[in-house]
Amino acid sequence: MKTINKVLIANRGEIACRIIQTCRNMGIETVTLFTEGEEKLPHRYKSDEALYLGGGPLHDTYLNQDKILQLAEQVGADAIHPGYGFLSENSSFARKVEKSKVLFVGPSPESMELMGDKIASKIKIEEIGAPAVPGYHGKDQSLKKLRQESGKIGYPVLIKASAGGGGKGMRVVNEDSAFAEALESAKREALNAFGNDQVLIEKYIQNPRHIEVQVFGDKLGNVIHLFERECSIQRRHQKIIEECPSPAIDSKIRSKICQTAVDIAKSINYVGAGTVEFMLEESGDFYFLEMNTRLQVEHPVTEMVTGTDLVKWQIQIAENKKLPLTQSELRSRGHAIECRLYAEDPDHEFLPSIGRIEYVGTPQTRDSRLDTGYVDGNSVSINFDPMLAKLVVWGENREEAIAKLKESLAEVPFFGIKTNGNYLSRIIKHPQFIKGETYTHFVETHKNELGPLEPTESEVAVSIAAYLLSGKKSFTGTVNTSSADQSPWDQLIDFRNV
Amino acid sequence: MKQELIINEKEYSFDLIERGENFVEFEISGKKYHFELSKKERHAAYLTSKEGTNRIGVYQAQGEPLTVLQSGNEFKVSPKNSRSSKKKKKAGSMISPMPGKILKLMVVNGQVVKKGEPLLILEAMKMEHTIKASSDGVIEEVFFSEGELVQGQVDLVRLVSKEKK
Structure with a gap:
């Protein structure tokens, strides 16, 4: 049984901070990663040690499997926690880590592969006898076949990227005439997001x-x-x-x-x-x-x-x-x-x-x-x-x-x-x-009811009072407006396509 | 003294009766209000009237309206006719809502389009945003080509609407 004394967190933002917190409670040392422009973010300074990944596209930074594993070995981490997103469900990364001396905090690469493949997972589910949504999960990806299957399932249908998640590469199609355009768009988004444009079709369930x-x-x-x-x-x-x-x-x-x-x-x-x-x-x-x-x-x-x-x-x-x-x-x-x-x-x-x-x-x-x-x-x-x-x-x-x-x-x-x-x-x-x-x-x-509301009489009065008092010293004393010289669009200097 | 303010893009008028360092008194359509600033914290204030105390969030960046947060609802308050209260929207132009990449162009110069027709697809934050025609008209010029990176708030196409012609 191996004891984990040091964890490299292959993630950023809130989840990196969340993992640091538990590690601290367990007396485990943490190592985090950060990229160009992230120097001031808490996931960089809340850990015991932070390693710089440089700039550039994600596959050079948070998705750079070999570099991350190498860094983990270099700093003597006992385990890598991938958080969510990034490499968390990447079986090739999990496999690489498995072969090294470092532990992977997560399931086996085989589980990831099976469940990451929406088609294979559906087949497995049917084997067990668990209920699955009616749909088409076949290999024939031609427009004709997909459209024909959608007709069989019955509109509305849902087009989903096989490798997808987070709503990317997903489209609801209400009628046959809208199918071709939705398919093209879903495939394009899937290809961009996951490098794979295979889709599956499912019955779109009302009031789910x-x-x-x-x-x-x-x-x-x-x-x-x-x-x-x-x-x-x-x-x-x-x-x-x-x-x-x-x-x-x-x-x-x-x-x-x-x-x-x-x-x-x-x-x-x-x-x-x-x-x-x-x-x-x-x-x-x-x-x-x-x-x-x-x-x-x-x-x-x-x-x-x-x-x-x-x-x-x-x-x-x-x-x-x-x-x-x-x-x-x-x-x-x-x-x-x-x-x-x-x-x-x-x-x-x-x-x-x-x-x-x-x-x-x-x-x-x-x-x-x-x-x-x-x-x-x-x-x-x-x-x-x-x-x-x-x-x-x-x-x-x-x-x-x-x-x-x-x-x-x-x-x-x-x-x-x-x-x-x-x-x-x-x-x-x-x-x-x-x-x-x-x-x-x-x-x-509830789109219409969730739009901006008309202010009530009392809200108007409070807003006016706040406005009238906001010019007073007692009010402005602590208001910080140091951002005035830095517009959000200044960020564009660092613009890169990821 | 009659004054006018814009709250969430709507006009409101009131009569200012008195204003001190820590209190204010005014009247809206015959109803009198008296608020006392009970406490001020960083970006929060307690305003007390005879109906009770409101804890509000407040924030203002230079040149922007005052943001007042009241139990989760946001109010943007600015004086009438100030720069920040005016709408920045330009008619007849399709603007990139945020920085991104032109993924697909569906129109060419000179093309006649209907209101709501998709003109191009912008990819930002790994999501696709379809930019649609704001009115019926003719595409006079497309300023970018497929694959190009664009900044936020820039004109993407020039559309000459039918009514103008």
Whole structure:
């Protein structure tokens, strides 16, 4: 049994900071990586040691497998934690690490390959007898064949990149006449994002919910689940609000869906943290979507209700240890909600924004947690994902969690750049959200109600009062406007295409 | 003294009665308001009226409207006729919303287009954004070619709308 004393974190931003935190709690040394322009970001200075990767495209930096492994060996790291994204689900990297003396914190390359291939994974699921969405996963990628299969499945259909994720290379097609254009666009986006334009076609399910189950396996063959998460609130096919437990399922569906997830993980001898994603229909029927062979962005909601530290579990399992808890020892308590703060403009098609963050803020509300990779004065560039932070709250019940989230959101304004904070708070105040009527097309369905609201009489009065007082010394004394000389567009000097 | 402010692109007028270092009194359509600045923190303030205290977030960058955050809702406040309260949008031009790369051009110079017709696809942050025609008209000039990198807020094509011709 190998003990991990030093971990190289092959990631950046909030997840790198999140992993550092657990390592510190476990007395493990951390090594992080940073690139040109990231010198002032917390993931660079919060670790014990940070290594410079230089500039240039991602495959020279965070995706540079050989360099990252070589650096890990050089600094004497016992393990590499890949976080999520980047190399976390890259089987060739996992294989390289496996062959070295360094441990990989994650599942086997075989699990990644099987589940990373949407077609192979669907075949495997059907073998086990777990429910899968009707669709076409064949090799014939001609327009004629794909269109014909879509007709057979019945419109609306969903075109998905086989190698995809995060909504890239994904299109909903409502009718035959729109198929060709959507296919071309999906293929192009897939090729750009994943270097592979193979697609699959699936039935597009009306009023679906996104329910996923957190699973964990150890190297001794134990597999357990840590309940479900509902992540139905999505924009551009990307999750923005996640909660646990799901307001939509009763204990009967819960035990069935969680057991299905465990069966799937067991059938592939899964080791480490994984998430089995399902689509839940109003009838209570659910279909397997995919399995993510890594720690998810939204793992904190599970941690909040189960009182666990999933990064700690990952490290212990990489050390060949047994799962810290058995299924019957695990309990879910209360309700947790996470929302993802993005640098984007929800009122203008969610276009990403960039610029300098003047003030992040700190949530003061009890039982709230802010996972972020930014501090005051940092800049958001166009080189990476525009997620700023994850704000997570816990309450005795869903109502309390929503109330706390409302409070906490106001406490982390991320002043200086355009964010979706305001939009998130409109969602959680929406009567349908409060009722738990959450479907994956929620933001589309309620588009008009989620737009900017007319200010109320009292809001107008407070705004006017703030404006009138803002000129006074008592008010402006601490306001920081040092960014005035640095426009967001100055970033363009560092522009590069990644 | 009658004053006008723009809040979230809409005009509001009020009468300023009195303003001190830590309080302000004004009237909106006959209703009187008195607010006291109870406490000021970095980017936050407590404004107390007879109805209670509002904790608000405040932020202002030079030349930009004052941002006031009230329980999660954002309000942009600026004086009427100030530079920052004016809309920057130019009619008849299609502007890149952010820096990116021209992935695909669907139109050529001289082409007649309908409102909402896709003109080009811009890739930014690894996502595709379709730039659509803002009105019916003729494409007079496309300023970029496929594969070219563009900055944010620049004109991409010049569209001469039908009404003008």
